[in-house]
Amino acid sequence: MSTAVAEAPATPVGQPPRSASSQRWLVTAAVMAGTMSTVLASTIVNVALPDIMGAFGMGQDQAQWMATGFLASMTATMLTAAWFVARVGLRATFVTAMLLFVLSSCIAGFATSEAELIAMRVVQGAAAGVTQPLAMIAMFSVFPLHQRGMAMGIFGLGVVLAPAIGPTIGGILIDQYNWRVVFFFVMPFSIAAIFLGSAFLPGRAANAISKPFDFLGFGLLCAALVLVLTGLANGQREGWSSAYILGLLGSGMLLGAGFIVWQTQARHPLLELSLLRYRVFASACIVAFIYGAGLFGSTYLVPLFGQGIQRLTPEGVGLILMPSGLVLALIFPVSGRLSDRLPAPLLVCTGLFLFGISSLLMKAIDARTAFWSLAAWIAIGRIGLGVMLPALNAGGVRSLPPAVLGQGAGMLNFVRQLGGAFGTNLLSVLLGERIAFHANALAATQNGDLTITYSWLASFEALLAQGGVPDGLPQQYGALYHLGRVIYLQAYTQAFQDCFIVVSALFFAAMLPALLMYAKRVKQ
Structure with missing residues (x-):
């Protein structure tokens, strides 16, 4: 196998x-x-x-x-x-x-x-x-x-x-x-x-x-995934420089390196890493990893944003995602036909560009973003994914010898799913880190001597007084608590914006290996 x-x-x-x-x-x-x-x-x-x-x-x-x-x-x-x-x-x-x-x-x-x-x-x-x-x-x-x-x-x-x-x-x-x-x-x-x-x-x-079956290779792969993903997930809570996190990440990377070395020596490896010597296929694997990271990572972020920032119900989040899913279903048959007629790098780069633009538009999202604007921006990205996937799958294995087409297709699928796991994990880590960063930065600008902050607190205390809250400390604590909530929600929003900027940059950068996917058709 x-x-x-x-x-x-x-x-x-x-x-x-x-x-x-x-x-x-x-x-x-x-x-x-x-x-x-x-x-x-x-x-x-x-x-x-x-x-x-x-x-x-x-x-x-x-x-x-x-x-x-x-x-x-x-x-x-x-x-x-x-x-x-x-x-x-x-x-x-x-x-x-x-x-x-x-x-x-x-x-x-x-x-x-x-x-x-x-x-x-x-x-x-x-x-x-x-x-x-x-x-x-x-x-x-x-x-x-x-x-x-x-x-x-x-x-x-x-x-x-x-x-x-x-x-x-x-x-x-x-x-x-x-x-x-x-x-x-x-x-x-x-x-x-x-x-x-x-x-x-x-x-x-x-x-x-x-x-x-390559039990040793499978064990090395599973252990490496668990250790690295656990280290990344717990890094913010435990401290990135702690012995626990460094031990997890270091051990996971060593086991991952061991898996790669073993796959080059095993008689029946799980992955035919020798296929990476084909330039077109290696380039397709890089793009597939980023594709998986963007697809699964954005699918993870959007529901959190919709319910956390825009206060949508689960039904509302589902309705936002529905147009993009229907568009993707419609674009697949068309893109499949195009992949038989147009060069793979052209379609893959087009898809990467559309998803990058979609993520760049998501940089502007906040609590006031209109429902249809958000749905449209997500749909643009899904059109890009739909245009890209058939060309990526077909173009990635096009230069491989017929005898190894099955191995190549399987490896592309594996790399795409691996990108999804790491993309979701890393975007979650980035979200947490940027929330903390923006919250600290915003809190540092707020003090009683700042005129706008003082006026805001006084106005909110007046609102609490109208609502029957006793004078003095109850009103002050209530105003400060609400100010903290406003700061956190603003930090939360800016953190989401940062995540989408990173996704956009990754997809634009992936256009470089996509251009290397050009190859003459091999008669299969």
Whole structure:
């Protein structure tokens, strides 16, 4: 085994032949339902995050594990999918992973502590990581070559629509009930996937060859991810120069370096790092990492901003995200056709530029930003992602020899998910650091000798007096408390603006490696 994407298995004994049209679409329905449930789980929880933070008294550094833990575990277990398929078969792998996903979702929905909830999110991500690569393997095993494009298009449309409408429906359910309902919202899709998968997915191929699994490499990767992400998440609270944080980050980097060295020596590596010698593919990996960081990082930030600064309900946040999701679903078929006709660097750079502009526009957001302005700016970024992804996937592997196309596609997917995990983590860290920075800077400018501050405090004390608050210390404390809230909200707003500036700069910088993706087509 070399990556999360393997060659499609041969038609197993006892299964209908590929010409059975009904089975093809039932297989598509099974993997679409499973993938939709995992995609929903990765996005819909972000809408409920402020409510979850309030329910458990979680800080920003703890809450980000709800997203980061899911993405990190999904990234790691993606690399196990092909080995499981060769070992026990596609059907058993898919159904078992979906059962684990359902079980962890149920436990998360009834969680009584933040540790239990985060642990179940990690398990959810692990199950999602196994199921995601199975969709392509399953569809390639039942569709002939000339129908695979159409099948993947229909499958992709369903998967893209899920995060478009999911946050909106999730927001409505949260407003009507509570945050726990988001973990049960995915159940109908998951249960349908289990029943359809049990009935129609192919079993283990008679000629399947199970290669040894790289347990050492997998262990090194998981340990490195846990140590580095934990160090980054706890750095602000524990102190970046503390022995604890330096130990976590140093150990994680050493294990990460060990993973890279081992992958170059192992007989059956998880990742074919030798593919990075191809300039076009290496450039595509850099862009894919930034793509994942921008996509998942912004999806994490927007709900926090909407509910924290604009005081929107979860339903309101979902409605803001809905237009961008629908636009993305519409742009995918068009961009897929364009990727067959136009040079990959042109489309990738166009997408990067649009997302960079979108993030730059988000620099101006505050509590007064109009609903449709915010929705439009987010939609511009999603158009960029939609234009970029097909060209990035196709153009990234275009220069690779046909024998390693599967490994290349799997590695691109892995790098994109890895970017999502680190992007969410780092943007959360940056948000916390910039909140503290701006709060201290703003507080330092406020004192009783400053005329505007004195006038503001006096005006607010007068308002409190009109409301029946006793004179003296109660009014003074009330005015000072409100001033502190105003300072914090302003610092919170400026911190979000800083995060979007960083995202914008990253996407503009990624245009340089994108330009290096130019290559002549290799006849596949």
